[in-house]
Amino acid sequence: MFTMGGAVFPLLAIAGLATAATPYAPQTPPLTTDWTEGLGTNPWPEYPRPQLQRSQWQSLNGIWEYRNAESSGAIGAPPFGQELDTEVMIPSCLESGLSGLQGQNTLYSWLSTNFTVDDDWDGQSILLNFGAVDYEASVFINGQNVGLHRGGYFEFSVDATEYINFGADNELLVFVHDPTDGEGAVIPIGKQTLNQRHIFYRPCSGIWQSVWLEAAPADHISRLDLTADMDGEVTVTVHSASGNATSVEVTVEEGDETIASETGTANSEFKFTVPDIQRWSPDSPSLYNVTVTLGDDQVRSYTGFRTISKGTVDGVVRPLVNGEFRFIFGTLDQGYWPDGLYTPPNREAMTYDLQLLKDLGFNMVRKHIKVEPALFYRACDELGLLVIQDMPSLAVQPNAAQQLEFVRQLELLVNQLKNYPSIMSWVIYNEGWGQILTTYPEFDLTERVRELDPTRLVNSVTGWYDHGAGDYSDNHHYANPQCGTPFYSTPSSPYDPERIGIQGEFGGIGHNVTIENLWNVQATISTIPETYEIGSSIEVWNYRSRVLLQELRDQIQRFACSAAVWTQTTDVEGEVNGLMTYDRRLKRVDERQWREDIEGLYSAARGRVG
Structure with missing residues (x-):
């Protein structure tokens, strides 16, 4: 029994x-x-x-x-x-x-x-x-x-x-x-x-x-909050199972050498400074091992020294990485696999996608309304790919109890992922999905996210129904970019010069393929014509991509475009607009052309600074 x-x-x-x-x-x-x-x-x-x-x-x-x-x-x-x-x-x-x-x-x-x-x-x-x-x-x-x-x-x-x-x-x-x-x-x-x-x-x-x-041990480390900024300041809270004010020690290591050590109290925030650090950035993703000891319990962790902020540069509000403006460009990354769905087949497969993005010159990935296994974020930390992290969305507007549960899980998201150096921004709502449009809860949610994690930017509403909350003025427009520009199409909102201009989604150019590279389910194959635009060949797909990227570059030069998200890394089921097909066997990208065009975006942004 x-x-x-x-x-x-x-x-x-x-x-x-x-x-x-x-x-x-x-x-x-x-x-x-x-x-x-x-x-x-x-x-x-x-x-x-x-x-x-x-x-x-x-x-x-x-x-x-x-x-x-x-x-x-x-x-x-x-x-x-x-x-x-x-x-x-x-x-x-x-x-x-x-x-x-x-x-x-x-x-x-x-x-x-x-x-x-x-x-x-x-x-x-x-x-x-x-x-x-x-x-x-x-x-x-x-x-x-x-x-x-x-x-x-x-x-x-x-x-x-x-x-x-x-x-x-x-x-x-x-x-x-x-x-x-x-x-x-x-x-x-x-x-x-x-x-x-x-x-x-x-x-x-x-x-x-x-x-x-x-x-x-019975009294063990139950959670670790650990961040490090561009000036070498480490901020730590070591949570313990007992909740007691036990002494803890944190050491920072470079290779086999301990370069800093500090003692503090469990369940209370403390800070210390590490001298002569190498900063983490997409160009130089330097990471440091960390050891934390509480009584008989010892855990290993790591961190990267970097600061994400915003500031006015030559009259335009910009995202800053370690105090400097750099254009942020990445893909909408759904994280789906035809054989494993949410679960990648293995770590090699998961990092394959990220390495492709890095090799093409992208410096960011937008993790779209999904949370990945922790090893995904570790890979982004190692590769030097910034992450814009979405909160998984609701399908429809919630009632009061459902909204409270959404908020609880938003807090879980931030607390679970806030140690990863690569994460630069949180996204609360995507295109109005589950967003209450009468009381504007995004304002309070933005402040709550900032309380939990003051070290990152917040994109309160990516795409639609922007009432002025958060750090970004975000536009979604697939046919062509409208990034920090004096023109826009509804349901996106006019560019707000008090916030960062970002093209939260654009591109989405389709190219159909034969059944060998398609999700072989007729119901989803039948939806392929819903794609925003379909090119007749890979050559045409690359031509149209170049046209859109050149238009984006022009908006960087002329207006206030600071970041953009191209849709998307791979095809997914009935969507055929990826840099690769869903099976990852066919790359649509002309890699040389894309590297040139992406570098052109960064060059245009550098030309706007001082």
Whole structure:
């Protein structure tokens, strides 16, 4: 028998009645990538959280078991001790081919695995960590309900110590509910939908980021807030599990050499200065290792010394990186994969996209209404790609309770990602999706984001319904840029010279391809004609791209354009406007031409300064 919240449940896996789960086998997705084959059963073996890393850890990624739970009532009868129906890959989206399921309408799910904890960990706290579960996760260990988390993009941890059998088998069972945009749900979902159409895609349910265990002392570091500015000042808050005012030590290292060390108090902010630092920038992404010690707990982290701000340069409000204006140019990056959906096949695949952008000369990526695994931001830190980070959007305007939940998750976003040097701006609302248009909540939300993170800029409303909040005056216009200009098209707003002029989205030029490079789902193929503009060949696509980039350059020279976002890195499902096709096998870009044109944007911006 097992207990949960005082209730008693029978052990149903009676000898002779249990059936083996169907073995894992990847399903054939509508489109593959070069990474689809040969991934094996040890996905994402890297330590998942580079900003707070412990030496004693154990990955729980790999083959788990899955059962469709059918309804919310299933949580009242957890399948403790049972073989579930089929094996599944974790992490993965249950709707993806790589999961082994390629499910549809996976609204309620049971996921289970078994693990052992070495006797050497006995006497320490055992922390069970999830990178992200979409959308709501109830966690059971050895028959006990140990935690509930809500929010499909955010990491969470459970102190599993009192539920663990050391040196023996342990059962981990997770109940997942993901309504996406069904059941009347209004939750942060980004581009996910149960009803796929042109710019809205197949959803991602389940445990789609890494799961791992780690051992730590009872009073351990539960969160680390760490930033460093261009002058070498480090600002730290070390949060502890106990909340006590314990002494902590922070050391900054360059290679094997400790170059600074400071002692402070846990749960209180303190500052110190590191001399003779190399600044982090897109041109020179210098990073420094950091070690933090609280009692018997020690974690590894890292930082980069840089300052993001805004200022008036020759009469124009500009974004500043380390006190200097540089034109910021990147792509709209959706972060979708045809074989894994939200979950890239592996780290190599994920960094392939970023390296392409860097090689072409982009210095930024706009992470579009999705939150990536922590290793994505680490890669941007290492490559020197600035990140404009969107909050995942709601599909429709929320009621009061739904808005409160949106705000709670916005705070999770900022607190989870604010240590990464590459992130330069937060985006609250995209094109009015989920934005309340009667009371203008973006003003209060902007101030809340600034309270949580005063070190970055805030783009309150990218594209539409701009009432004057935030640091950017943002325009979306695909047919041609309207960036910091004295002309605009609705529903975008006139350029506001008191804020930074940015072309938040433009381009979007399409080019159709043969079925070998298309998401082979007829419903989405039928939406390809909805593309803003379609070129008849790759040569024409590059010609039209050059025309738009030359027009953008002209607006940099003539007006107040400071940043721009080209749509987009890759095709996604029925969208055929990427620098690459969805499978990453066909590059549309004439790489030499694009490097020249991107450098032309930077040259034009340099010509506007002093």
